[in-house]
Amino acid sequence: MLSAVMEDYIKAIYAIGNDTGDRVGTSELAEHLDVTSPTVSSMVQKLEAQGLVDREEYRGVTLTEEGTVVALEILRHHRLLESFLTEQLDYDWADVHEEADRLEHHVSEELAERIAEVLDNPGVDPHGDPIPDADLKLPEAEATNRLADTAEGDRAVVRRIRHQGDEELRYLSDAGIEPGVEIEVVEVAPFGLVTVRTGDDEQSLPEEIARRIEIAPATEAEP
Numbered sequence: 001m002l003s004a005v006m007e008d009y010i011k012a013i014y015a016i017g018n019d020t021g022d023r024v025g026t027s028e029l030a031e032h033l034d035v036t037s038p039t040v041s042s043m044v045q046k047l048e049a050q051g052l053v054d055r056e057e058y059r060g061v062t063l064t065e066e067g068t069v070v071a072l073e074i075l076r077h078h079r080l081l082e083s084f085l086t087e088q089l090d091y092d093w094a095d096v097h098e099e100a101d102r103l104e105h106h107v108s109e110e111l112a113e114r115i116a117e118v119l120d121n122p123g124v125d126p127h128g129d130p131i132p133d134a135d136l137k138l139p140e141a142e143a144t145n146r147l148a149d150t151a152e153g154d155r156a157v158v159r160r161i162r163h164q165g166d167e168e169l170r171y172l173s174d175a176g177i178e179p180g181v182e183i184e185v186v187e188v189a190p191f192g193l194v195t196v197r198t199g200d201d202e203q204s205l206p207e208e209i210a211r212r213i214e215i216a217p218a219t220e221a222e223p
Helices: 004-020 026-033 037-049 065-089 093-106 109-118 166-174
Strands: 053-056 060-063 155-161 182-188 194-198 201-205 213-217
Touching (some): 004 026, 004 060, 004 065, 026 037, 026 060, 037 053, 060 065, 065 109, 093 166
Antiparallel strands (some): 053 060, 155 182, 194 201
C-alpha cells in the first residue's frame, strides 16, 4: 500500500522523465514537488526499496516497470477525475488539476471504471493529456508541434496544454486558448514572445508557455 506522498513522487518522476526523455535528478524533483533535496533523497530510497525506481548516484532516477504501471494507474485516475469534474460538474478546465490531485489517491478501480463508462471512455482529459485505458495502455499519440516552433501566419488547432502553474492555466483559459480552439500565429518575436489570435482577440505568450502548448495544423486537425 503506497502513501499519497509516494504516489505523488511516482507521478512526478513519470511526468518529468516523459517530458525530458531522461533520468530525473534530485533537484528537478525537489523543484517540481516544492520540497528539499534531502527530503527527495529519503523518499527515493524508500521507493527504490520497494522496487519502484531505479536510482544511480549522480545520474538520477527512472521508474522500473512496476513503477511505471503504478504511475499510469495514478494518471488514469487523475485524468478521468479531471474529465468528470469538467463534463459532469461544470468545473472550468483550468481549475480541475488541484481538485483531481486531492481525489486521485482515493479512487478505486471500480469507481474509475464507472467514471470512464459515464464519460464514454474518453481518450484525453480537458487539457488534451492522454488517458490510459483500463489495461493502462496509452492511446496512439497524434502528431503535434509545439506552439513555440511555429511561424508567423500559421493556423493551427490547440490539441494539448501540458500542465503549467495554475495561474498560467487560468490566464490561458481567460484568453480562450484551450484544446480544440483554432488559433493563428500573428507574430514570433526574437525575444521569445509568440502572439496568437483567437477570434478577434490577440494574446502574447512567453516562449516557456508556448512550448507547453501542442498544436496540429488547422487544415489537418479538423474532425
